[in-house]
Amino acid sequence: MPAMTHPAPSTGPGQAPETPRRPRPSLARPLLILAALAAAGAGAWLYLRAERQTGSAQSVLAATRTATVQRGVLDVRLRVSGSTTARDFVNITAPRLSGPDAGPLIILALADAGKMVQPGEAVLEFDPQSMKDHLDDTVDGLKDRQNDVAKRKVNNELRMENLRQSLRQAKAAVDKAALDYKTLDVRTDIDRELLRLALEEAEAAYKEMQSEVALTEQSLAADLRNAEIGMKMEELHVQRHERDLTKLVVRSPIAGMVVLQTTFRPGGDQVTLAVGDRLGPGQPVMKIINPEKMMVEGTVNQAEVTRLRIGQEAIIGLDAFPDAVYRGKVYSLGAIGVGSRRENYYIRNIPVQVVIENPDRRVIPDLSAYANVLVERQENALLVPAAAVGEQDGKQFVFVRTDKGFEKREVKAGLSNGVQTAILEGLKEGEVVRAQF
Numbered sequence: 001m002p003a004m005t006h007p008a009p010s011t012g013p014g015q016a017p018e019t020p021r022r023p024r025p026s027l028a029r030p031l032l033i034l035a036a037l038a039a040a041g042a043g044a045w046l047y048l049r050a051e052r053q054t055g056s057a058q059s060v061l062a063a064t065r066t067a068t069v070q071r072g073v074l075d076v077r078l079r080v081s082g083s084t085t086a087r088d089f090v091n092i093t094a095p096r097l098s099g100p101d102a103g104p105l106i107i108l109a110l111a112d113a114g115k116m117v118q119p120g121e122a123v124l125e126f127d128p129q130s131m132k133d134h135l136d137d138t139v140d141g142l143k144d145r146q147n148d149v150a151k152r153k154v155n156n157e158l159r160m161e162n163l164r165q166s167l168r169q170a171k172a173a174v175d176k177a178a179l180d181y182k183t184l185d186v187r188t189d190i191d192r193e194l195l196r197l198a199l200e201e202a203e204a205a206y207k208e209m210q211s212e213v214a215l216t217e218q219s220l221a222a223d224l225r226n227a228e229i230g231m232k233m234e235e236l237h238v239q240r241h242e243r244d245l246t247k248l249v250v251r252s253p254i255a256g257m258v259v260l261q262t263t264f265r266p267g268g269d270q271v272t273l274a275v276g277d278r279l280g281p282g283q284p285v286m287k288i289i290n291p292e293k294m295m296v297e298g299t300v301n302q303a304e305v306t307r308l309r310i311g312q313e314a315i316i317g318l319d320a321f322p323d324a325v326y327r328g329k330v331y332s333l334g335a336i337g338v339g340s341r342r343e344n345y346y347i348r349n350i351p352v353q354v355v356i357e358n359p360d361r362r363v364i365p366d367l368s369a370y371a372n373v374l375v376e377r378q379e380n381a382l383l384v385p386a387a388a389v390g391e392q393d394g395k396q397f398v399f400v401r402t403d404k405g406f407e408k409r410e411v412k413a414g415l416s417n418g419v420q421t422a423i424l425e426g427l428k429e430g431e432v433v434r435a436q437f
Contacts, residue, residue, distance in 0.1 A: 082298020
C-alpha cells in the first residue's frame with residue numbers, strides 16, 4: 001500500500017516555506033522531581049542535626065566531672081601549724097660563775113650531737129686552767145690573812161698584858177700612897193700636904209690607866225675583828241672559786257638525746273657550737289631531750305580555739321619526712337593570746353601543744369610540722385564533694401544526672417570539711433551528681 005504523503009503547503013510568490021512546529025514538553029514531572037529531592041534533603045538535614053545535638057549532649061555529659069553519692073565517715077579537722085619540741089627536756093647552759101675574776105669560759109669537751117646520754121654523764125667541760133691559777137693565788141692570799149690574824153692575836157695579847165701590868169703598878173702606887181696618907185698624925189704640915197697630893201696623883205694615874213686599858217682593849221678587838229672579817233672574805237672567795245671549778249664540768253641530769261645549739265660567728269655565720277668556742281655565762285649550749293616524748297607546738301587563731309579540747313585526736317605530719325604519719329592528741333591549750341610585732345597588733349593566736357603518741361628517732365626539735373586535729377565527726381553520712389553543693393536564695397542545691405541530663409535538685413546539707421559535705425535530705429546513695437555547682 002503506497003505511503004500517504006501530505007501535500008506541501010503552498011506558498012505565495014515571495015514567501016519562504018513555513019517550518020513545521022514541534023510539540024512543547026510538559027513541566028509537571030521536573031517539578032515533582034525537584035520537590036522530592038528538596039524533601040529528601042530537608043529530612044537528611046534534620047536527621048543530621050538531631051544526631052549532632054544528641055552527640056553533643058552526650059559529649060557534654062561525658063566531659064562533665066561527676067561524683068557518686070556514697071555513705072561514709074566525715075571528719076572535720078582543724079590544722080595547727082608549728083614546730084616539734086620535746087615535752088621532757090633540760091637546757092644545758094654555760095655556768096653562771098660567782099665572780100668576774102673567774103676567767104673566760106672556753107669549751108674543752110662537748111658531747112656529739114644526737115648522742116644518747118645517761119644521767120650523770122659528762123656532756124660539757126670548760127677549760128679550768130685559768131681558774132685553777134687564780135684559785136692558787138686566792139689560797140695564798142687566804143694563808144697570808146690567816147697568818148696576819150694569828151699574829152695580831154699574839155701582839156694584842158702581849159700589849160694587853162703590858163697594859164695590865166702597868167695597871168697593877170698604878171694600883172700598887174695608889175695602895176702605897178694610901179698607906180703613907182694614914183701616917184698624917186706624925187707628919188708635919190708640909191709632909192701631910194705632899195702625901196695628900198701623892199695620893200690624889202696616884203689615884204688619877206690609876207683611873208687614867210683603867211680607861212686606857214678599856215679603850216685599848218676595844219681598839220685591839222676591833223682591829224682583830226677587821227682582820228678576821230678580811231680573812232673570812234678571803235675564805236669565801238676561795239670557796240666560791242672551788243664551787244665554780246666544779247661547775248666547769250656539766251653532767252646530764254636525765255637520760256636523753258643531745259641537741260646542740262647554734263651561735264653566730266663574727267661576720268654573721270650561724271654555726272653549731274664546737275670545742276674551742278668562748279661562751280658567756282648563761283649562754284645556751286645544748287638540750288637533753290627525751291625522744292620518746294615529743295610534741296608539736298603551734299598556734300591557732302583566737303576565733304577557732306573554742307573548737308579545740310584537750311584529748312582530741314590528731315594526725316601529725318612533718319615537712320622533713322612527707323611520708324611519715326604520726327598519731328597525736330591535744331596536750332595543752334594556752335590561756336593567753338599572743339601576738340607578733342610583724343603582724344597586726346589586734347591579731348591574737350592561742351598556743352596549742354599536740355603530743356606525738358608514736359614518735360621515732362627522726363623526730364627531733366625545731367622541725368616544721370602540722371597537726372590536723374579532729375574537731376567533729378559524722379558517722380554513716382551521705383557524702384558528696386563540697387564543690388557540688390551550691391546555695392541560692394538561702395536554699396542549697398545540687399545537679400543530679402538523669403536520662404535527660406543534669407537536673408537541679410534542692411537538698412539539705414549538713415557537716416562539711418571543705419572537701420566533702422554530708423547531705424541530710426534530697427539525695428540517695430548511688431546517685432550521680434555534678435562535682436561542681
